[in-house]
Amino acid sequence: MVEDDGEDAEPLIKGLQRHGHEVRLVQTGAEALKSYDRADMMLLDFELPDLDGLEVCRRIRSTSTVPVIAITARGTELDRVLGLQSGADDYLVKPYGFRELMARMEAVMRRVKAHEVTPSVISNGGLRINATTRQVCLDGRRIDLTRKEFDLLYLLASQPNTVFPRKRIMQEVWGGDWSRRTIDTHVSSLRNKLGNKDWILTVRGVGFQLGGV
Structure with missing residues (x-):
């Protein structure tokens, strides 16, 4: 997040953290240009004390495809066009x-x-997940999973450093209504089949993340 007003940024940061995001605040355009390559997304205030946000955005886009959402008080049609x-x-x-x-x-x-290519085979330690054959092996031993168990494990393994909120898991794996029990039941079953609960970590109040043993 690039925002020069720390008081304005604080409640937004807390809200994003509650939804499972890791947030770093920088308060100048110069800091943004030094740190954008370590971000999965940038929320960029255009009113900065050193550089205009438009220029910051142009410089970032000249070398990176990191997603940028402009956040600004400039609300005219021309402002929007220039920002985009x-x-x-x-x-x-x-x-x-x-x-x-x-x-x-x-x-x-x-x-x-939609433009990223997820590898067909994901390896994490002794865990190997093949999306093409939908097979999972752990230390060379095949693990038999149901369709939804596989989808859940593959989702977590596709972004091993990401904490997935329960609601997002429900949307991406089941594509339906929110059900905490459904997710928790499948997580418990996966842990049992993998033989160690540390393969799937619970992040209290947020959701789940792939672990490792």
């Missing part, structure tokens, strides 16, 4: 609602992921 032309993936005018921001972030990430 500078390379922003989306444009949000202050004041805005947190739910709208979350929806826009999710939409941008869906578009980004």
Whole structure:
């Protein structure tokens, strides 16, 4: 997050953290240009004390495809056009609602992921997941999983450093209504079949993440 007003940023950071995001705040354009390559997404305020946000966005886009959502008080049609032309993936005018921001972030990430190629075989220590054959092996031993157990494990393994909120898991694996019990039951079954609960870590109050043993 690139925002020069720390007081404005604090409640937003806490909200994003509650939804499973790891957030780093920088307060100048210069800091943003030094750190964007370590981010999965940038929320960029265009009103910065040292550089104009448009210029920051242009410089980032000249060397990187990191998703950028512009957040600004500049709300005219021309401002929006300039922001998008500078390379922003989306444009949000202050004041805005947190739910709208979350929806826009999710939409941008869906578009980004649609262009990413997930490897057909994922390896993590002794765990090997083959998406083509839908087979899972642990230390050379085949693990028989149900269709949904495989989908859940593959989702977690596809982004091993990501904490997946329960709601996102339900949407991506089941594509249906929210059900905490359904997810917890499948996680418990996976842990039993893998022989160690540390393969799937619970992040209290958020969701689950692939672990390792």
